[in-house]
Amino acid sequence: MPFITAGAARRAVAPLTAMLLLALAACGSATTATTAAAPDAEIDSDASHGHNQPIPTTEADWKPVTDTLGRTGTFGDNNTVYRIPLPRTDLHVTSYGVAIKPGLSLGGYAAFAKYRDGVVLMGDLVVTETELPKVTDALQAHGIEQTALHKHLLQQDPPVWWTHVDAISGNPTVLAQGIKAALDATAIPPAAAPSGPQPPVHLDTAGIDKALGRKGTADGGIDKFTIARAETLTDDGHVLPPTFGVTTGINFQPVGGGKAAINGDFVMTAPEVQKVIQALRKGGIDLVEVHNHSFTEQPRPFYMHFWAVDDGVTLAKALRPALDATNLRPAT
Structure with missing residues (x-):
């Protein structure tokens, strides 16, 4: 299958749909007869509702990608999504005097x-x-669409941007080559080998867990929460598992004395946006960005980045009403 951008795939749907409708109109009786003659034909219920489910894969399926990128990833959502981390461990970014760790907001x-x-x-x-x-x-030279360009931090030095990408192809190597070309235009370092056990997170993580009603995960000295939405999201008919990044992420970076810098991303539907803004501001949490990550997701999600520095548990209590204002999966 040749390379097809996500936009081209969407544009191809309209004429094909029109042709199909004309064919059905001209041959309605024949179609009915054929259906009746084959009652045992297998029907893909997901496809009939326009939902294209991801297929479980193995490491071997992604070897062309890992060979091209020189990096490996991990599976999520029952081996349906293979995610390769691209953190900016080479950058030394500060925001309002806080030295930003890669795990707080520099993890591509x-x-x-x-x-x-x-x-x-x-x-x-x-x-x-x-x-x-x-x-x-x-x-652009490799046919990979940019679907968003924004910032995760307010004041920052040096200036850093985040760009979301989207593409579809029958050949995963072609996609990997496009990402490799983009990486070659940056100073993103090669993949680092595992560095042993996780460093301690110098915060009251038990108090933060209790306030948020969920258990965080230590990652490079950061206390991290990744929370999926309750409903199924799709993009151009493709079901998007949470590992694709359609999740709410909340990160706590210790800054000393029990205090934390928080940064992350709320994923919301349109009716939830103002409720989340109001909840964050009531808790003294700054709004950074409101934006989309893609073009054709349904239900239409919006993403919101935020920032604050305060006592870790105090911030967690301030974040809880914003979480409760969105349709998230129950805590396990």
Whole structure:
């Protein structure tokens, strides 16, 4: 299957649909007869509702991708999504005097999933302002769409941008080559080997867990929460598992004395946006960005980045009403 951008795939649907409707109108009686003659034909219920489910895969399926990128990833959502981390461990970014750790807000990624009609790529690349034009040119030259460009932090030095990418192809190597070209336009370092046990998180993590009603995970000295939405999200008919990045993420970075810098991303539907803003501001949490990550997701999600520095448990209590204002999966 040749390379097809996500936008081209969407544009191809309209004429095909029109042709199908004309054919059905002309041959309605014949279609009915054929259906009646084959009552035992297998029907894909997901496809009949326009939902294209991801297919479970193995490491071997993604070897062309890992060979091209020189990096490996991990599986999520029952081996349907293969996600390769692309953190900016080379950057030394500060915001309001806080030295930002990669795990707080500098963690890019590229995620791949196989569907009946090809391999879907979605990701988020962290690039400096000087790298951005070259990254854009590399992505465009390889047919990979940029679906968002924004910031995760307010005041920052050096200036850093986040760009979301989206594409579909029958050949995963083609997608990997496009990402590789974009990475070559940056100073993103090669994949690092595991560095042993996780460092301690110097915060009252038990108190934070209790306030949020969920248990966090230690990651590079950061206390992290990743929470999926309760409903199923789709993009151009493809079901999007949470590992693609359609989740609410809340990160606590210790800054000393029990205090934390918080940064992350709420995923919301339109009716939830103002409720989350109001809840965050009531808790003294700053709003950074409101934006989309893609073009055709349903139900239409919006994403909101935030920032604050305060006692970790106090911030968790302030975040809880904002979480409760969105339709998230229950805590396990």
